[in-house]
Amino acid sequence: MLAYALRRLLAALATLAGVLTIVFLLLAMAPGDPAALAARSGGARPAAPEAIAAYRRLHGLDQSLPVRYLSWYARALRFDLGRSFQDGREVRARLAEVLPATLLLNGCALAAALLIAVPAGVAAARRPGGRFDRGSGALFDVLFSAPSFVLGLLLLLVFSGWLGWTPFFSGPELGFRGIVLPVATMGLGALAFLSRFVRTCVRQALEDPAALAGRARGEGETAAVFRALRRSAGAFSAFAAILVPSLIAGSVLVERLFAWPGAGRLLADGVFARDVPVVLGTTLASGLAVVASSTAADLFSAWLDPRLGESRSGGAREGGDAG
Amino acid sequence: MISRRFLATAAAALLFAGCGGPKGKHPESVVQRRLEGEPRTLNPILATTDPENVVLALVVRNLLEYDENLKLVPGLAERFEVSPDLRTFTLTLRDGLRWEDGSPVTSEDVAATIRLLVDPKTPALSRKSYWDGFERVEVLDRRTARVVFREAYAERDLAFVLPILPAADFVGRDVNTNPRNRNPLANGPYRLARWDAGRTLELVLNTQYDGPRPEPERVVFRVVPENASAYQALLSGELHEMRVSYEQKTRLDADAGAAARSLVFDDLGYTYVAWRNDFPIFSSPKVRRALTMLIDRETIARTLYGGLATPASGPIPPGLWPYDPSIAPWPFDPKQAEGLLDEAGFRRGTDGIRRRDGKPFAFTLLLGTGSELQRQIVEVIQQSFRKAGIEMTVRPMEWAAFTAKVDEGDYEAAILAYSLDPNPDLAVYWHSSQKAPKGWNSAGYSNPAADALMDRLRTTFDRGEARKLYGQLLRILHEDEPVTFLHYTKARWGISKRLENVRTSPLGLFLFWPGASAWRLGPGHAPL
Numbered sequence: 001m002l003a004y005a006l007r008r009l010l011a012a013l014a015t016l017a018g019v020l021t022i023v024f025l026l027l028a029m030a031p032g033d034p035a036a037l038a039a040r041s042g043g044a045r046p047a048a049p050e051a052i053a054a055y056r057r058l059h060g061l062d063q064s065l066p067v068r069y070l071s072w073y074a075r076a077l078r079f080d081l082g083r084s085f086q087d088g089r090e091v092r093a094r095l096a097e098v099l100p101a102t103l104l105l106n107g108c109a110l111a112a113a114l115l116i117a118v119p120a121g122v123a124a125a126r127r128p129g130g131r132f133d134r135g136s137g138a139l140f141d142v143l144f145s146a147p148s149f150v151l152g153l154l155l156l157l158v159f160s161g162w163l164g165w166t167p168f169f170s171g172p173e174l175g176f177r178g179i180v181l182p183v184a185t186m187g188l189g190a191l192a193f194l195s196r197f198v199r200t201c202v203r204q205a206l207e208d209p210a211a212l213a214g215r216a217r218g219e220g221e222t223a224a225v226f227r228a229l230r231r232s233a234g235a236f237s238a239f240a241a242i243l244v245p246s247l248i249a250g251s252v253l254v255e256r257l258f259a260w261p262g263a264g265r266l267l268a269d270g271v272f273a274r275d276v277p278v279v280l281g282t283t284l285a286s287g288l289a290v291v292a293s294s295t296a297a298d299l300f301s302a303w304l305d306p307r308l309g310e311s312r313s314g315g316a317r318e319g320g321d322a323g
Numbered sequence: 324m325i326s327r328r329f330l331a332t333a334a335a336a337l338l339f340a341g342c343g344g345p346k347g348k349h350p351e352s353v354v355q356r357r358l359e360g361e362p363r364t365l366n367p368i369l370a371t372t373d374p375e376n377v378v379l380a381l382v383v384r385n386l387l388e389y390d391e392n393l394k395l396v397p398g399l400a401e402r403f404e405v406s407p408d409l410r411t412f413t414l415t416l417r418d419g420l421r422w423e424d425g426s427p428v429t430s431e432d433v434a435a436t437i438r439l440l441v442d443p444k445t446p447a448l449s450r451k452s453y454w455d456g457f458e459r460v461e462v463l464d465r466r467t468a469r470v471v472f473r474e475a476y477a478e479r480d481l482a483f484v485l486p487i488l489p490a491a492d493f494v495g496r497d498v499n500t501n502p503r504n505r506n507p508l509a510n511g512p513y514r515l516a517r518w519d520a521g522r523t524l525e526l527v528l529n530t531q532y533d534g535p536r537p538e539p540e541r542v543v544f545r546v547v548p549e550n551a552s553a554y555q556a557l558l559s560g561e562l563h564e565m566r567v568s569y570e571q572k573t574r575l576d577a578d579a580g581a582a583a584r585s586l587v588f589d590d591l592g593y594t595y596v597a598w599r600n601d602f603p604i605f606s607s608p609k610v611r612r613a614l615t616m617l618i619d620r621e622t623i624a625r626t627l628y629g630g631l632a633t634p635a636s637g638p639i640p641p642g643l644w645p646y647d648p649s650i651a652p653w654p655f656d657p658k659q660a661e662g663l664l665d666e667a668g669f670r671r672g673t674d675g676i677r678r679r680d681g682k683p684f685a686f687t688l689l690l691g692t693g694s695e696l697q698r699q700i701v702e703v704i705q706q707s708f709r710k711a712g713i714e715m716t717v718r719p720m721e722w723a724a725f726t727a728k729v730d731e732g733d734y735e736a737a738i739l740a741y742s743l744d745p746n747p748d749l750a751v752y753w754h755s756s757q758k759a760p761k762g763w764n765s766a767g768y769s770n771p772a773a774d775a776l777m778d779r780l781r782t783t784f785d786r787g788e789a790r791k792l793y794g795q796l797l798r799i800l801h802e803d804e805p806v807t808f809l810h811y812t813k814a815r816w817g818i819s820k821r822l823e824n825v826r827t828s829p830l831g832l833f834l835f836w837p838g839a840s841a842w843r844l845g846p847g848h849a850p851l
Contacts, residue, residue, distance in 0.1 A: 032723025036730055039448050041371045044591075044744035045751050046763045048451035055446035058499055087363035088499045097520040153551055161555050168556040169545060171522060259547045261521030269360070274723055 008298055012291040016284070023283050024072070027276050028065055034085045034274040035061055059085050072280060081284070082277035086269070091281035094266060099285055102255070102262035104172050106247045106289075108179060109186035110240065113194050116187075121198025122225055128203060136195065144192030148250050152185035152257045170258040182258045186250055190243055197239050201232030234301035241290075241297035248286045352540040352844060354822070357553050357565040361521055361546045366504040367486035368440055371449045377833040378544055381513040381526055381840055383486040384534075386414055386433065388836035391828040393642070393745045395480060396836060399428065399510065403483065409475035409784055410458075412483065416466040421531040422489055423509040430468040434460045435490035437470060445498050453482035477784055478746045512537050512840045522546055538843045554817070557583045563819035563844075564832070569629045569696065572815045583817045588827040589642050590814040591743040593635050594697075596688070596704070596807040597766040602735050604684055608803045610667045615653045615807040616660035617707045624810055627699050631815060635808035637797045638741075638749060642829030644786075645747045645793035650801050652808070661711055669712075677712035685714035688736040691725035697738050700809070732759030732767055740812075745830065747793065750777040753800065768805035821845045 035055045039047035056062045060071070075082055081091035120140075124133040143151070159166045159181060171178045205211060205228030214224055229236075252264035263282055270278030362375040367383050370376055388398040397403070402415040420428035437460045440447050458471045472479065489508045493501060507515060512534060513526035526542040545562065547553040554571050556562040560582035567575060567585065575585045598605035598614065605611060620634035634652040639645050669677040669684050677684040690701055701717050708715045715736070720728065728734050741752075751757055754777050755769035776796040783789045816832060818825055823843040828835040 030724065031727040032721075033727060037723055037726065038371065038446075040726055040730075041448075043371065043449055044742060045452060045746070047448040048455060050443055051446050051448045051451040054444055055448065057444075058446055088504070094520075101521075156552060156555060161559060164559075168552060168559070168561050169522075169547065256549045257552055259522070259545070259549065259552060261519075261546075265521070265548065272723060 004302060005295075005299055008295055012295050016287045016291055019287055020280060020283060021069075024069055024276065024280060027271075027274060027279055030274065032274050033061075034059070034276070037273055038085065058088070059083070061085075068276075072277070076280075076284070081281040084270075084278045085275040086273050086278070091277045094278065095263065095281055095285055098261060098263045098266050101172055101260060102248070102251060102264060103289070104179070105182055105186065105251055105255070105260060105262060106244070108183045109190065109247060110243065112183055112187040113190040114240070117191050117194030118198055118229075120191075121195040122202050122229070124195065124199045125202035125206065125228075126221070126225065128199075133199070140192035140195055143188045146189075148185055148189050149253050149257060151188060152181065152254055155181050155185060156257070168259075170260050182254050182260050185254050185257075186247060189250060190247060193243065194240070198232075198236065201235055202228045205229075205231045234304045237297040237300045238294075241293040244293045245286075245290050248289065352538065354539045354542045354839075354842060354844060355561060355563045356542060356544045356839075357557075357562050358524070358544045358546045359566070360548060362524070364504045365507040365515065365518075366488070366498070366501065367507070368436065368445065368447050368450060368488060369498070369504065374544075374546075377839075378515075378524055378526070379486065379507070380511075380833045380838055381542060382507055382509045382511050382515060382529075384511045384836075385484045385486050387480070387483045387485075389484060389745060389828070389830060389834070391826050391835050393644075393829055393835070395484070398484075398836065399487065400483070403480070405480065409477075409479065410472050412470045412472075412480070413463070414468050414470070414483065417533070418466065419533050420510060421533065423514045423529050423531050425531055426489070426491070427465075428487070428510050429465050429490075430462045431465075432487050432490045433468045434462050435494050436485070436487040439488065439493055439498055440485075442498075450482075450485070453479070475782055475784070477781055477789065478748050481744075481746050513542060516541075535837075535840075537840045542839075557581075557817045557819075560819060560821075563822055565817050567815050567817040569627070569631060569815065571817065572631070573629050575817050582821075583819050586816040586818045586825065586827065586832075587631055587813050589640070589811070589829060590831060591640055591642050591745075591829050592740060592812045592814070593638070593640050593743075594632075594700075594738070594740040594809040594812060595635070596809060597729075597734075597737045597739055598806060599732065599735055600767045600769065600805055602686070604669075604679075604686060605736075607667050609663050610669070611804040611807065612653060613660040613663035613667070614708075614713075615804055616656045616663070617711050617713075618704055618807065618809070619655040619707065620652070620809060621655060623700055623703055627696060627703070628810065628812065631813040632810035635811050637800050637808055638752060639747060639793070639797060640743065640811045640829075643743065643745070643747045645790060645797070647794050647797050650797055653801075653804065657707070657711060664711070671712045675712050676714060683714060684712065685716070686735040687716045687718050688738065689725055689728055689734045690717055690719045690738055691722045692719050693722050697740075701738055729765050730760060732765050737765075738809075748777075748780065749796065749800075750781065753777065753805065766806050768803070770799060770803055773799045773803070 035052050038055060039052050060068055072082060079092070081095070083090055084094060120136050124136055127133055156168070160168045166177050166181050167174055170182050202225065206224060211224050211228060214227065248264070251262060252268050254260065255262040255264040256268070263285065266278060267282040269275070270282060358374040358377070360372065360374050362378055363372065364370055364375060365379060365382070367379045370379055385398040386400040387395045387403060390396045399416055399420060400414040401417045404413040405411070414433065416428060416430060416433070422428055439445055440450060441454050441457050456472045456474045456476065458473045461469045463469055488503070492503045492508065505518060509515065509529045510532070512529060512532050514529040515524065516527040517523070517525040523546065524544040528536065528540055547556070547562070550568065553562060553565045554567065557565050558578065558581045572585045572587070575581055575583060598611055600606060624630065624632040624634065636650045636652040639647070664677060668679040672678050688701065690697060698719070705715050705717060729737055729739065751763050753764055753768055753773060755764070755774050756762070757764040758767050758769070759765040773796060776792055776799070780789060780792050780796070783792060814831060821844050823845050824841050825832065826841065833839050
């Protein structure tokens with residue numbers, strides 16, 4: 001198990017390094033020069049060439065691409081993520097400001113979605129084709145197909161505009177009222193996925209010969225459902241881990257809409273400004289979150305079903321699927 | 324166990340925070356303002372973007388200030404003397420000026436700021452160009468400094484619309500990592516009390532300020548990147564000001580119950596379609612004029628801008644002093660335009676497409692993403708051109724990629740907008756020495772007569788004489804139509820009905836004196 005965990009971790013870190021390299025190269029190849037963009041933000045007239053040269057020197061943009069790439073890695077290994085091209089501040093400090101808010105938002109959204117999706121999925125699985133199954137399916141499909149931006153704006157209009165129950169500008173320091181709308185916007189989008197997945201897992205487990213045998217032994221339906229849930233926990237945790245990247249990506253829009261001071265906004269601003277250190281730093285942080293969640297899900301599955309770990313240690317399937 | 328404790332702590336934190344309950348109404352004296360993005364710095368020398376400049380406008384004064392008509396008026400400097408050769412400027416600071424910590428503002432601060440600004444290591448992107456040809460700065464006494472330039476420049480005095488930094492905090496220290504960049508020392512009516520990263524900046528009255536005391540005791544700037552959310556907050560009175568879209572302005576006017584009203588005024592913006600002048604189909608002024616005359620700018624102004632734009636006649640909008648109202652914009656006249664195209668050799672074939680030497684009149688126009696309005700305008704233009712036998716393909720591009728193409732001059736046509744500053748000097752945009760990729764003449768326009776006039780204007784200090792020369796220059800640019808000048812646009816704001824004494828200038832609501840420091844908050848209007 002330990003060897004498996006170590007191999008899994010190494011594979012995940014290799015994936016992360018690959019992702020960072022691709023992001024760096026994409027940013028480097030994308031048209032748009034950070035110095036020229038910064039100079040343009042200065043407004044009405046072109047910046048003096050000396051000012052642009054000073055900006056380039058300051059941010060190491062006068063160095064060759066390989067040197068910039070390697071020096072970023074060398075610094076990152078010492079936990080120094082460089083300084084933002086936009087405001088000259090340490091990327092580490094900027095991430096420390098925004099990451100807690102983003103983690104809180106994503107964590108609460110996932111937890112809220114799970115809290116609703118599991119009972120709803122189970123209820124739908126117990127009476128497939130029943131009224132609840134059809135009703136909840138239709139509702140979740142609507143929620144899933146509504147773009148998160150539209151859904152969020154509607155929530156904002158109703159709860160902040162008309163009812164005045166929630167503030168216009170969300171933030172963790174405002175407590176429940178300050179977090180409920182962005183969490184609901186993100187959680188409702190994930191709900192459809194999760195509940196359908198739970199429904200399928202539980203349905204399959206209930207129709208499994210083992211479940212039929214249990215019922216033949218006189219096992220009650222609740223016990224059968226719990227067993228079904230436990231049996232599908234591995235697949236379920238893997239699925240929840242898969243949702244993490246899409247939640248993080250979705251939080252870019254939601255953070256913007258609710259003026260939520262999170263990493264999504266930092267990343268979006270960084271991409272538009274071609275702010276390489278900020279984009280790499282944010283990618284590293286979100287990559288770590290994704291890797292951590294998928295590794296945890298894998299380890300959880302291996303713990304539930306030790307055959308998984310053994311088969312992998314036998315070399316049946318090397319490499320990671322994180323990222 | 325640990326995770327349970329962590330969860331319990333987090334839950335308690337959430338509950339306690341929630342126990343604060345709904346916040347009470349804002350105290351009467353707090354102005355709630357919107358920032359479209361977070362300031363990157365509050366070092367006034369390094370500041371470039373709007374969010375930075377509008378916060379700083381209340382925190383630091385300039386040596387000279389623009390008034391609402393863009394005239395230069397005393398700021399920190401009470402006297403400003405210029406030598407007859409326009410190379411030497413002597414500034415005398417007001418007596419009794421203090422930084423927020425009580426220390427005096429002196430000419431040493433002025434000299435240190437200027438030395439820092441011209442230092443090759445300082446990336447002062449928006450200010451350095453005015454200091455081209457700087458020779459030296461001297462401190463004459465505690466309140467007086469003299470600045471000498473190697474050469475004269477007609478608009479040099481605009482360089483002294485300059486905020487200053489405290490020498491004690493900046494001399495001998497790295498400007499780029501200076502702690503004062505996020506914690507500026509105020510010499511203006513307000514000082515920074517709190518900066519909650521990504522969320523709010525809060526200003527309170529600066530008790531050391533010797534000028535008139537603004538009425539609002541606090542100004543809270545809230546970072547709200549999304550226009551739709553900001554607009555809802557404006558309607559309900561949570562925000563007291565924001566820039567609104569044309570569509571929001573119309574909705575605001577129709578909503579009598581809203582806590583805000585609209586405010587429209589001329590600013591220094593204009594939009595245009597750039598034609599690469601060295602691209603064979605655009606090389607003739609006749610063809611460029613024809614393209615302009617194919618576009619119904621009046622209708623676009625009425626329908627797409629909601630009447631808040633007027634057809635442009637050239638690169639100087641009405642808010643700048645050299646504007647010449649006697650030059651009428653080219654009319655919408657498709658018939659005449661088609662005649663001009665025929666004359667230029669572009670004749671319709673049997674398929675209706677115009678061709679010259681067998682080559683069709685076809686090109687690609689670049690459109691930077693982000694402006695729905697520009698996309699609509701381009702659609703209208705495309706239809707008009709198609710009717711006239713011209714094939715225009717539109718290529719939308721992400722903004723950074725778009726500006727890279729424009730800066731390089733690597734395009735055939737592009738739709739663009741300028742927001743000018745009070746300096747009317749046109750050389751940076753239209754002089755042949757400034758052709759892209761070196762400068763901002765990205766259309767690649769070149770006319771020796773126009774170059775000569777722009778050169779003369781650099782050193783023409785007499786306003787009457789300069790006006791005459793500008794008149795000639797604007798006529799040449801009008802005849803040459805290097806680009807299609809589309810519209811002079813108006814600024815649009817949503818303003819709380821509680822705000823009083825809101826003055827406007829071609830620079831907007833904030834970047835002139837007294838700007839937002841003169842605002843008062845009225846007794847209130849009940850939000851919906």
